[in-house]
Amino acid sequence: MTTLPRRPLLAAGAAALITSTVPARASGLAPTPTMRGGANNYRPGAPIVDRIGGGGFMMTGTVLRAGDGAPIPNARIQMWAHTTEGHERDQRSHGATLTNAQGRFVMDMPQIVPAFGQPHGHLAYDADYDDNGFQTVFLRPIMARASDTTLDVQFVLVPA
Amino acid sequence: MRDTLIWLGLATAIAAPIIAAAFSPLLQWRDGIYITAGFAGIVGMALLLVQPLLAAGDLPLSQSRARRVHRVTGALLFTAVIVHVTGLWITSPPDVIDALTFTSPTPFAVWGVIAMWAALAAALMAALRKRLPLRPMTWRQVHMSLGLIIAAGTIAHALLIEGTMEVVTKTALSLLVALAVLRTARLIFRRR
Numbered sequence: 001m002t003t004l005p006r007r008p009l010l011a012a013g014a015a016a017l018i019t020s021t022v023p024a025r026a027s028g029l030a031p032t033p034t035m036r037g038g039a040n041n042y043r044p045g046a047p048i049v050d051r052i053g054g055g056g057f058m059m060t061g062t063v064l065r066a067g068d069g070a071p072i073p074n075a076r077i078q079m080w081a082h083t084t085e086g087h088e089r090d091q092r093s094h095g096a097t098l099t100n101a102q103g104r105f106v107m108d109m110p111q112i113v114p115a116f117g118q119p120h121g122h123l124a125y126d127a128d129y130d131d132n133g134f135q136t137v138f139l140r141p142i143m144a145r146a147s148d149t150t151l152d153v154q155f156v157l158v159p160a
Numbered sequence: 161m162r163d164t165l166i167w168l169g170l171a172t173a174i175a176a177p178i179i180a181a182a183f184s185p186l187l188q189w190r191d192g193i194y195i196t197a198g199f200a201g202i203v204g205m206a207l208l209l210v211q212p213l214l215a216a217g218d219l220p221l222s223q224s225r226a227r228r229v230h231r232v233t234g235a236l237l238f239t240a241v242i243v244h245v246t247g248l249w250i251t252s253p254p255d256v257i258d259a260l261t262f263t264s265p266t267p268f269a270v271w272g273v274i275a276m277w278a279a280l281a282a283a284l285m286a287a288l289r290k291r292l293p294l295r296p297m298t299w300r301q302v303h304m305s306l307g308l309i310i311a312a313g314t315i316a317h318a319l320l321i322e323g324t325m326e327v328v329t330k331t332a333l334s335l336l337v338a339l340a341v342l343r344t345a346r347l348i349f350r351r352r
Contacts, residue, residue: 036265040254084189088252113189116248116255117266117321140265146322 031066031137032156038122038138045129046078046094053085053092055108059121061153063103065134071103072157076130079107079123082115088122096129112143112151119146125155135160163220170219174206177333180326187324197247198324204240205314207233209337212307212344231286238283241276268320275313282306304348311341 063075078096086093099105112121123139134157141153181202187195213219214230221229249256259269285292285303292299315334318325 036263037255037258038265040258041252082189087191087194113186114322115190116252117268117323119322 028067029064029069029156031158032139032154034136034138035140038140039124040122040140041080041088042078042122042124042126042138043080043091043094044126046080046091046096048076048097049095050108052079052095052107052109053083054110056149057083057109057111058150059107059109059123059153060150061105061123061155063099063105063125063155063157066156066158069156071099071101072132072134073099073101073103075099075103075105075125075132075134075155075157077105077107077123077125077155078129079109079121081109081112081121083110083112085110088115111149114146119143119148121151121153123153123155125157127160132157133160134158166218166220170210170213173209173333173336177206177325177329178202180329181324184324184326191251193247194251195324197244197251200240200243200247201318202325204237204244205318205333205337207237207240208311208314209333209340211237212311212340215304215307216340216344216347218340234283234286238279241279245276266320268317271313271320272317275310275317278306278309278313282310300348304345307341308345311337 059079061077063072063077064070065072076096076098078094080088080094082088083093093110095107095109097105097107112119120140120142123141125134125137127134127136137155137157139153139155141151143151178199181199190198210219210233211230214221214226214233217223217226219226245256255264258264259266259273262270262273264270282303285299285306289299294302315338318330319334
């Protein structure tokens with residue numbers, strides 16, 4: 001009667017476990033979590049506009065699907081901030097736009113200025129106002145410098 | 161002559177950060193309530209320099225006068241904190257709720273809130289002084305400990321904020337507050 005060598009068997013089993021689970025996750029694009037304070041002063045259903053106010057600051061971004069990273073077209077993204085033209089809570093500081101076929105969006109908006117201690121913007125993907133069927137995500141990105149005139153963000157969304 | 165210099169020095173230390181902040185470009189994009197809230201914070205921080213100097217008898221005032229001024233300054237300081245928080249609340253309620261519940265995304269909010277609670281405790285101690293079952297020395301040491309927390313919290317809060325305060329005067333005021341508080345604390349904790 002022959003006995004199977006236990007140690008190599010365990011090692012092989014562990015290796016199989018690792019190769020079957022870890023790389024599958026690592027190759028997938030991780031979803032973007034909602035940021036703390038991201039939804040502050042949000043205005044549900046802010047209208048889609050060509051430009052917020054007089055413009056001059058470029059808020060850009062990409063909306064992708066978690067896992068395979070496929071671009072999500074026609075995703076409705078709202079953005080708002082404290083700018084040279086208004087406070088965050090003001091209706092005129094808010095506007096929404098849709099992503100193109102590449103999942104890209106661009107919004108021309110007034111210059112963001114530091115408020116509540118940081119130069120920052122707010123962005124929302126709200127499932128209640130979008131038919132693509134992904135989970136709601138709120139972002140609150142901080143600009144590297146208050147003098148920056150662009151801000152680029154990425155949404156990686158999970159199906160609802 | 162010496163007294164005049166001390167008063168001039170103190171007036172400069174208080175006025176410089178306030179005047180410098182009045183030239184902040186950020187003010188043009190803020191409404192009156194938000195501006196008031198910001199300046200209440202700066203005034204409160206400046207008064208924080210006066211309190212330990214009065215407590216230690218560093219200013220040219222009689223002891224009883226210094227005590228009375230210390231009380232009035234304390235009341236003003238606490239009023240400044242209330243105006244600061246209320247003004248911010250009106251400007252952006254969710255940001256202030258985040259701060260008060262310690263869930264703010266900004267790293268400086270927590271320091272401001274800690275200082276606020278310590279200031280409330282210090283003010284209550286002062287108001288209830290006669291009714292608290294504490295020996296005078298113990299009362300002073302607890303009140304001073306709260307002062308240390310208020311100063312440390314306020315300095316961290318202010319330094320981490322990108323706001324209307326100008327950087328050089330903000331750093332200088334922070335340094336002066338730290339020195340004054342530490343010096344007075346040393347006097348109080350050494351006296352046995």
